[in-house]
Amino acid sequence: MSQALVAGVVVGGIYGLMALGIVLVYKGARVLHFGQGEIGTLALFVAWWVVDERQGLGQPWLLGAAAAVVAAAAVSLVFERLVVARMVEASRLAIGVATVGLLLFLFSLELKLWGASPKYLAPPIEGLGPRVAGLHVSPTQVLALVSAAAIGLGLTAFLRRTDFGLGVLGAAQDPAAARLVGVPLARVSVFTWVVAGVLAAVAALLVEPTIGVFTAGFMTRFFVFALAAALIGGLTSLPGAFAGGIVVGILDQTVQYWSLGVPVPGLSVLAVFALILLVLLVRPQGLLGRAAA
Amino acid sequence: MRPARRQVVVGAVVIAATVLPPLVSRVAPGFLDELLALRLAQAAAFAAMALSLNLLMGYAGQISLGHGALLAVGAYTSGILTGRFGLPFVAGLAAAAVLGGAVAFVVGLPALRLRGLYLAITTLGLLLVMQESILQIPWLSRGSAGVALPRPVAGDFVFTRNADFLALVLVVVIVLWLVDANVTRTRLGRAFRGLREDEQVAASRGVDVARHKLLAFLLSGAMAGVAGCLHGHLLRFVDSRTYDLNLSLLLVAVVVIGGLGSRLGVVLAGVGFGLLPEILRAITPAAEGWDHLLGAALLIVAMARHPEGVAGAITEARHAKAARQARAGVAESAPTEIPRLPELPRPAGAADRPAVAPGEALLEVRDLTVRFGGLTAVDHASISVPAGRIVGLIGPNGAGKTTLFNAVGGFVRTASGTVHLGGQRIDHLPPHERAARGLGRTFQRVGLARDLSVRENLLLSQHAICRYSAVAALGFLPGAARTEAEAGERADLAIAAIGFERFADMPAKHLSGGMQRIVEMACALVTAPELLLLDEPSAGMAPGAVENLAIRLRDLRDALGRTLLLVEHNVPLVLDVCDEIWVLHAGRVIAHGTPDEISRDPTVVEAYLGRNVPAEPVS
Numbered sequence: 001m002s003q004a005l006v007a008g009v010v011v012g013g014i015y016g017l018m019a020l021g022i023v024l025v026y027k028g029a030r031v032l033h034f035g036q037g038e039i040g041t042l043a044l045f046v047a048w049w050v051v052d053e054r055q056g057l058g059q060p061w062l063l064g065a066a067a068a069v070v071a072a073a074a075v076s077l078v079f080e081r082l083v084v085a086r087m088v089e090a091s092r093l094a095i096g097v098a099t100v101g102l103l104l105f106l107f108s109l110e111l112k113l114w115g116a117s118p119k120y121l122a123p124p125i126e127g128l129g130p131r132v133a134g135l136h137v138s139p140t141q142v143l144a145l146v147s148a149a150a151i152g153l154g155l156t157a158f159l160r161r162t163d164f165g166l167g168v169l170g171a172a173q174d175p176a177a178a179r180l181v182g183v184p185l186a187r188v189s190v191f192t193w194v195v196a197g198v199l200a201a202v203a204a205l206l207v208e209p210t211i212g213v214f215t216a217g218f219m220t221r222f223f224v225f226a227l228a229a230a231l232i233g234g235l236t237s238l239p240g241a242f243a244g245g246i247v248v249g250i251l252d253q254t255v256q257y258w259s260l261g262v263p264v265p266g267l268s269v270l271a272v273f274a275l276i277l278l279v280l281l282v283r284p285q286g287l288l289g290r291a292a293a
Numbered sequence: 294m295r296p297a298r299r300q301v302v303v304g305a306v307v308i309a310a311t312v313l314p315p316l317v318s319r320v321a322p323g324f325l326d327e328l329l330a331l332r333l334a335q336a337a338a339f340a341a342m343a344l345s346l347n348l349l350m351g352y353a354g355q356i357s358l359g360h361g362a363l364l365a366v367g368a369y370t371s372g373i374l375t376g377r378f379g380l381p382f383v384a385g386l387a388a389a390a391v392l393g394g395a396v397a398f399v400v401g402l403p404a405l406r407l408r409g410l411y412l413a414i415t416t417l418g419l420l421l422v423m424q425e426s427i428l429q430i431p432w433l434s435r436g437s438a439g440v441a442l443p444r445p446v447a448g449d450f451v452f453t454r455n456a457d458f459l460a461l462v463l464v465v466v467i468v469l470w471l472v473d474a475n476v477t478r479t480r481l482g483r484a485f486r487g488l489r490e491d492e493q494v495a496a497s498r499g500v501d502v503a504r505h506k507l508l509a510f511l512l513s514g515a516m517a518g519v520a521g522c523l524h525g526h527l528l529r530f531v532d533s534r535t536y537d538l539n540l541s542l543l544l545v546a547v548v549v550i551g552g553l554g555s556r557l558g559v560v561l562a563g564v565g566f567g568l569l570p571e572i573l574r575a576i577t578p579a580a581e582g583w584d585h586l587l588g589a590a591l592l593i594v595a596m597a598r599h600p601e602g603v604a605g606a607i608t609e610a611r612h613a614k615a616a617r618q619a620r621a622g623v624a625e626s627a628p629t630e631i632p633r634l635p636e637l638p639r640p641a642g643a644a645d646r647p648a649v650a651p652g653e654a655l656l657e658v659r660d661l662t663v664r665f666g667g668l669t670a671v672d673h674a675s676i677s678v679p680a681g682r683i684v685g686l687i688g689p690n691g692a693g694k695t696t697l698f699n700a701v702g703g704f705v706r707t708a709s710g711t712v713h714l715g716g717q718r719i720d721h722l723p724p725h726e727r728a729a730r731g732l733g734r735t736f737q738r739v740g741l742a743r744d745l746s747v748r749e750n751l752l753l754s755q756h757a758i759c760r761y762s763a764v765a766a767l768g769f770l771p772g773a774a775r776t777e778a779e780a781g782e783r784a785d786l787a788i789a790a791i792g793f794e795r796f797a798d799m800p801a802k803h804l805s806g807g808m809q810r811i812v813e814m815a816c817a818l819v820t821a822p823e824l825l826l827l828d829e830p831s832a833g834m835a836p837g838a839v840e841n842l843a844i845r846l847r848d849l850r851d852a853l854g855r856t857l858l859l860v861e862h863n864v865p866l867v868l869d870v871c872d873e874i875w876v877l878h879a880g881r882v883i884a885h886g887t888p889d890e891i892s893r894d895p896t897v898v899e900a901y902l903g904r905n906v907p908a909e910p911v912s
Contacts, residue, residue, distance in 0.1 A: 104589035105586060105589035108586045108589055216539075220538060263430070263432075266427075269426050277418075
């Protein structure tokens with residue numbers, strides 16, 4: 001049980017990272033970015049291609065991770081410039097459907113380039129790791145937890161402490177006023193979309209070792225979990241989204257733990273889906289977000 | 294098309310679909326071999342899936358990213374019933390439709406509270422749950438192996454050959470097409486499209502928004518169940534990966550590319566994308582998978598350039614051109630002359646409306662309070678409107694006039710107070726039932742379904758008096774056909790009254806602002822409402838037109854004894870046209886009287902009119 005809690009906090013931190021991306025884009029553009037998860041999967045394929053010794057280049061993991069992040073940033077940048085930036089006048093719904101198009105595009109591209117067979121990306125650090133207070137904590141889990149916390153805190157600090165970060169938050173609240181005080185809205189938009197893509201890539205790199213293998217569509221599954229996390233924060237609260245990630249992670253792992261041997265598979269997915277419905281129907285403004293007008 | 298001719302065409306198409314594939318495959322197998330028949334049947338099934346999603350997304354404007362879940366419900370249901378329990382194909386098909394509809398209905402429940410992209414979340418979540426949990430239940434799929442679906446049997450005949458099954462698929466697709474066509478030509482389709490454009494406007498025209506949202510999900514789900522069933526029996530075996538996210542999203546792309554809401558476009562796009570993999574493979578094996586990339590790219594481009602879809606963009610351009618040409622024929626695009634407004638008698642479907650003698654109170658608002666959070670927008674306000682009079686409601690900005698309108702119409706929650714219409718209490722009723730009791734209204738921003746034509750808007754406005762069931766609509770049964778004909782006549786009368794014949798089939802959004810206001814008035818009047826609420830009818834009108842408006846409003850009162858309540862900023866117009874006036878200030882009623890009394894009342898002058906107001910009303 002405690003083992004499930006540890007695993008829950010670890011994957012929860014990863015969901016939280018993706019949820020931060022969802023919230024950033026939602027605050028900035030009032031849009032749900034459905035392509036975000038698949039940007040992570042694409043990054044994972046890039047990392048696999050760089051790292052894998054037999055079918056890829058056989059380079060070190062860190063180089064693969066760097067390439068993954070660069071790829072995610074590049075895809076996000078291109079999508080923002082070519083599509084989002086040209087849809088300033090469009091309805092938010094239309095932009096949302098365009099991100100669905102991005103999701104389908106990346107999904108199909110992965111299938112086309114790398115096929116449907118599962119891929120295995122070696123974890124950054126091998127081994128079982130130390131026992132802490134009687135619990136197994138693998139090096140990968142430690143790495144995931146530390147990176148998620150560091151990135152989450154770092155991003156929040158950047159947004160709250162720097163002029164550009166405050167500009168991002170200000171633009172989210174009132175674009176017209178932000179423009180008047182000189183916030184570069186175009187750059188802010190690029191920033192939010194690119195950061196969302198990079199967060200998805202980092203989350204993908206961190207979550208893959210906990211599963212072991214991945215295929216096309218891998219991260220869109222976790223995108224749904226991250227959506228649940230972001231919804232708990234009302235889609236507008238950054239700390240709420242991260243905390244929501246931990247909640248979803250613990251729910252996911254404990255239900256998996258308790259439902260071993262139950263004849264209905266995938267109960268944790270069912271539980272997360274129920275959580276989404278519950279939050280949407282009972283408290284659409286989230287547990288921590290502010291009520292929308 | 295005339296009904297008789299339509300029947301001949303439909304009959305000919307059905308016979309061709311039934312006879313041709315089996316015949317050609319036997320007489321000239323070179324033209325239709327088994328593989329080609331399989332591909333054609335797949336394409337037809339794909340078109341059926343696209344029709345189902347089009348009903349939900351294109352007509353009702355509800356997004357589904359997880360339509361594959363409903364297809365899987367259809368395929369699994371029929372597979373288990375026919376394959377394992379040996380029931381006939383027809384039973385499997387019917388059960389697939391019923392269960393598909395039921396699951397979609399449940400999925401649609403959140404749509405009553407949520408809009409837009411939130412539905413994308415829940416439908417995406419449903420697909421994930423379906424794939425990872427429900428479809429993996431060992432009893433359903435016997436492990437993760439999936440479900441086998443036997444080909445249908447009719448007597449001694451088994452649909453083993455793909456060409457024979459193709460005929461069956463084609464016939465079912467034709468039936469779906471006909472049902473879909475009946476949706477769009479009846480109150481059902483108009484209600485779907487009305488709520489897609491503006492739920493408040495649709496409700497004020499008598500559409501039960503919640504009911505029709507769920508109906509859209511139900512119908513779309515039933516069609517998806519049928520499509521999944523056909524597709525499954527064609528493949529003979531499906532598993533949890535058959536109806537995955539990729540397929541669901543490709544369907545979204547197909548519906549957008551085909552043109553949201555365009556039946557023909559969506560079917561053509563469905564057939565095209567159904568056959569595309571085969572065509573690409575024939576060109577070069579390396580082209581495999583390009584169909585999905587193409588679909589995705591077109592979806593993104595369509596959204597970035599023309600959110601109404603590629604085919605939609607073409608129709609759009611045609612309409613815009615036609616609108617320019619038609620408007621060029623009219624002397625001015627912003628008319629100063631307001632045409633006579635339609636004065637239609639009470640419709641037959643309005644028998645249970647309250648009857649009130651002229652001069653007695655038709656609308657009675659007592660002690661009404663509306664709060665938004667800490668703000669009290671309307672504060673214990675009481676007003677009454679006598680039948681057969683024109684009553685004005687004035688007050689400075691933020692006085693609570695529109696909020697009071699919305700409370701009477703049923704669009705805001707009231708904290709206290711009662712509303713009676715013709716002696717019947719209506720404050721507990723939802724907006725569409727208030728509309729059915731004879732409450733009509735116009736909106737400050739023009740309350741029209743912008744994408745619907747003028748004529749369709751006038752038909753939508755008669756939703757409450759078109760009384761036939763959803764079943765009658767789907768089958769276009771005689772009752773529905775008769776009511777539709779009557780509604781069409783009323784719409785044409787209204788169009789003739791305002792002289793808009795040449796704009797009748799044009800989307801409302803292509804008309805000028807002033808013309809849209811006239812159409813909106815016609816829409817509000819086409820059901821001959823007992824009480825008409827007008828929210829700033831003169832907004833955006835030229836001064837000449839405002840003078841004219843006063844004449845038209847008096848016409849309404851004098852010709853058929855209509856009762857009007859208007860919120861208006863144009864004080865001279867109100868003083869000129871109204872029989873009595875209520876003045877709101879900070880949510881409270883501060884004065885009531887004839888225009889003469891109001892313009893002399895010192896509290897009103899101080900609170901609202903300003904000090905230098907002429908004592909005589911300006912006309």
